[in-house]
Amino acid sequence: MNKGLTIVIKQTFRSHFKTRGYWLLVLSPIIFAVVIGGIIFGVTQMQGNTTPTVAVIGNSQVRQVFIRDEKTLDIKVSKITDSQKANRSLAAQDLDGILTLQDDNATLTTQPKSNTINKEAFVSVLGNISRSQKATNYGLTAAQTQDLIQPFNLKSVVKQPDNKSTNGENSDMANYGIAVAIGIITTMIVMWYASMIATEIANEKSSRIMETLLAATSASIQYFGKMIGIFALAVTHLLIYIIAGAIGYVILQNNPMLDGIKQTFSGVTIGFSIYAVAFILISVALYLILTAMIASLINDNAQVQQAIQPITFLAMIGYMFSFIMTNMPNNLAIKILSYVPFISQSMMPVRLVTKVETWPAAILSLIISFVAMIVLAWFGKNIYAKNVLSYSDDKIMSQLIKNIKNRN
Amino acid sequence: MIQLTNLNKQFGDKVAVKNMNMALEPGKVMGLIGQNGAGKTTTFRMILNFIAPTSGDITWNGHPITQTDKQKIGFLPEERGLYQKLTIEEQILYFSELHGMTRSDTKIALADWLKRLDVVGKATDKVQSLSKGNAQKVQMIAALIFNPEFIILDEPFSGLDPVNTSIMMNEIVRLRDNGAMIIFSSHDMNNVTKISDNLTMLKQGEIVLQGGVQEIREQFGRTKVYVEGPFSKAELANIAGVTQINQQGAGFDITISDEATGHQIFDFVTRNGYIPAFSQQPPTLDDIFRQEVALS
Numbered sequence: 001m002n003k004g005l006t007i008v009i010k011q012t013f014r015s016h017f018k019t020r021g022y023w024l025l026v027l028s029p030i031i032f033a034v035v036i037g038g039i040i041f042g043v044t045q046m047q048g049n050t051t052p053t054v055a056v057i058g059n060s061q062v063r064q065v066f067i068r069d070e071k072t073l074d075i076k077v078s079k080i081t082d083s084q085k086a087n088r089s090l091a092a093q094d095l096d097g098i099l100t101l102q103d104d105n106a107t108l109t110t111q112p113k114s115n116t117i118n119k120e121a122f123v124s125v126l127g128n129i130s131r132s133q134k135a136t137n138y139g140l141t142a143a144q145t146q147d148l149i150q151p152f153n154l155k156s157v158v159k160q161p162d163n164k165s166t167n168g169e170n171s172d173m174a175n176y177g178i179a180v181a182i183g184i185i186t187t188m189i190v191m192w193y194a195s196m197i198a199t200e201i202a203n204e205k206s207s208r209i210m211e212t213l214l215a216a217t218s219a220s221i222q223y224f225g226k227m228i229g230i231f232a233l234a235v236t237h238l239l240i241y242i243i244a245g246a247i248g249y250v251i252l253q254n255n256p257m258l259d260g261i262k263q264t265f266s267g268v269t270i271g272f273s274i275y276a277v278a279f280i281l282i283s284v285a286l287y288l289i290l291t292a293m294i295a296s297l298i299n300d301n302a303q304v305q306q307a308i309q310p311i312t313f314l315a316m317i318g319y320m321f322s323f324i325m326t327n328m329p330n331n332l333a334i335k336i337l338s339y340v341p342f343i344s345q346s347m348m349p350v351r352l353v354t355k356v357e358t359w360p361a362a363i364l365s366l367i368i369s370f371v372a373m374i375v376l377a378w379f380g381k382n383i384y385a386k387n388v389l390s391y392s393d394d395k396i397m398s399q400l401i402k403n404i405k406n407r408n
Numbered sequence: 409m410i411q412l413t414n415l416n417k418q419f420g421d422k423v424a425v426k427n428m429n430m431a432l433e434p435g436k437v438m439g440l441i442g443q444n445g446a447g448k449t450t451t452f453r454m455i456l457n458f459i460a461p462t463s464g465d466i467t468w469n470g471h472p473i474t475q476t477d478k479q480k481i482g483f484l485p486e487e488r489g490l491y492q493k494l495t496i497e498e499q500i501l502y503f504s505e506l507h508g509m510t511r512s513d514t515k516i517a518l519a520d521w522l523k524r525l526d527v528v529g530k531a532t533d534k535v536q537s538l539s540k541g542n543a544q545k546v547q548m549i550a551a552l553i554f555n556p557e558f559i560i561l562d563e564p565f566s567g568l569d570p571v572n573t574s575i576m577m578n579e580i581v582r583l584r585d586n587g588a589m590i591i592f593s594s595h596d597m598n599n600v601t602k603i604s605d606n607l608t609m610l611k612q613g614e615i616v617l618q619g620g621v622q623e624i625r626e627q628f629g630r631t632k633v634y635v636e637g638p639f640s641k642a643e644l645a646n647i648a649g650v651t652q653i654n655q656q657g658a659g660f661d662i663t664i665s666d667e668a669t670g671h672q673i674f675d676f677v678t679r680n681g682y683i684p685a686f687s688q689q690p691p692t693l694d695d696i697f698r699q700e701v702a703l704s
Contacts, residue, residue, distance in 0.1 A: 208489035215483035
């Protein structure tokens with residue numbers, strides 16, 4: 001690599017990496033997550049055991065079934081089997097509920113401070129018991145009974161135009177979660193680092209440091225050096241989160257909530273994860289190039305927000321569409337936008353994981369973004385070189401349009 | 409040697425530099441003078457390849473200036489700029505590294521430069537804590553610490569007090585004596601006279617005067633006389649060829665139409681013998697500048 005380029009990359013990286021601002025940026029989401037986690041843990045601890053204790057009265061067979069299914073029903077069956085004792089305990093708020101069984105009927109009595117009892121689960125278990133007993137009375141065999149109480153299986157299948165039937169392995173909630181996560185990650189990184197690179201360039205330009213820098217190196221070395229340096233900071237930022245995530249995973253290995261998350265995202269493969277990360281990184285690079293290009297038109301630091309606002313809006317568009325997309329994946333506009341650089345990163349990975357699109361289409365979208373990145377970098381280099389030492393009173397966008405019109 | 413040949417620069421209809429020819433030699437200082445907008449900074453920007461000339465050539469030892477050559481150029485821009493939040497050392501390390509100097513060599517040289525330029529503060533001080541004069545010295549160190557072969561200084565003395573101006577001038581002379589080619593612009597003709605070997609005077613992008621400083625002054629003849637003695641302004645004004653007389657302290661500044669008038673003045677003021685002062689000089693650069701550029 002060119003020595004000058006390496007020096008600029010190192011300087012850009014070093015000068016930000018050592019600042020309190022960078023570490024605040026990196027650590028604040030982790031601190032936020034830890035604080036929220038701590039609060040939730042604290043509240044749960046203060047609340048004590050929330051599993052409701054229920055006395056099952058009137059039918060010892062049913063009581064045995066409830067004891068067997070305690071975990072599924074998320075209850076603790078009380079040792080009390082006597083109705084009067086149970087009512088006293090309920091009045092003393094030692095019990096959360098009394099399930100009183102009489103033939104085909106059952107009554108669930110609770111008190112005002114009872115922990116929540118899953119009534120639907122009770123109805124389901126009691127219904128199965130009732131159907132089994134009735135089937136036995138009708139003289140059905142055990143197999144016939146089992147067959148009778150088997151719930152109807154409704155399978156959800158998406159029919160594709162090419163006649164291939166697909167169904168994503170993830171639940172709708174998981175797909176929605178992936179869409180939101182990719183959208184948030186890209187938008188946040190773009191907002192943080194677009195502002196960083198714009199401030200860097202505006203500062204060097206407005207304070208005339210740029211003249212000293214360009215006396216020793218070329219504009220393209222400064223342009224690429226700064227972008228790679230800031231990009232390396234963004235990658236370091238992500239790596240810190242991956243390491244923090246890995247540490248969290250090891251610590252919370254047996255946590256039921258983590259098991260639930262793992263279960264929910266079981267359809268996400270290593271291949272998909274690499275693809276999504278690659279797409280996020282290429283998109284971040286695209287946005288940084290666009291920002292550096294526009295920042296070269298800034299005259300002073302006061303114009304930074306004005307310059308990066310349209311860029312953050314653009315990042316938000318992709319994020320917004322990712323919400324719409326989960327509801328109408330086959331909409332033509334959504335389909336087209338899945339291939340449009342700057343927006344596709346919020347759409348295509350989700351379409352891939354939900355199997356609305358196939359791998360070749362997903363790779364094509366990634367390649368389009370990559371090619372756009374190369375072309376924009378080359379084009380941006382010329383705009384940067386042309387403007388980084390010129391100071392115009394025109395508005396940023398009108399300067400940009402002039403530059404695009406007069407490319408020489 | 410740096411050679412500028414038939415150099416022209418136009419911005420739209422406006423001619424910024426017109427047919428400029430100039431040669432800069434190792435161990436020589438070229439002073440570039442002219443009013444604001446005369447084309448001084450544009451010339452520097454073309455040499456540094458910040459902007460391309462409309463026509464003409466700029467060469468270093470016969471070849472166009474390359475990126476490698478640029479590393480050997482020390483440049484002090486007119487509008488000073490430093491990273492306010494970096495320390496002096498961090499700042500100088502970055503700039504010198506870009507010019508191919510190692511970090512260890514820079515650290516050693518920086519201590520020496522800070523001492524020589526009498527910078528108040530330590531290498532670990534942030535630039536934002538420095539006074540304007542000290543920040544300017546740091547900028548000068550950034551431009552010169554790597555011992556450049558070619559030095560461009562755009563208004564190096566602006567904003568400096570006389571003590572700091574003198575320190576800066578000593579450094580420029582030291583670098584010249586070490587063999588560097590130096591070009592600098594200034595509005596202060598006194599400084600230009602003191603350290604320039606050669607001079608280029610610009611007017612609206614065109615060279616109006618060029619050559620050695622003394623040689624240029626001599627071109628205008630020894631038409632300035634200073635005298636002190638027992639005579640009146642009216643007596644001096646009666647001498648033929650005297651065009652202007654101004655009281656200057658204990659004596660008179662006299663402008664004459666030709667060098668020979670000096671003899672007549674000398675004869676008159678010494679007719680009774682000794683006088684404390686008589687000096688016949690060519691016009692100062694200030695006078696020439698006013699005559700050639702500002703007033704015409």
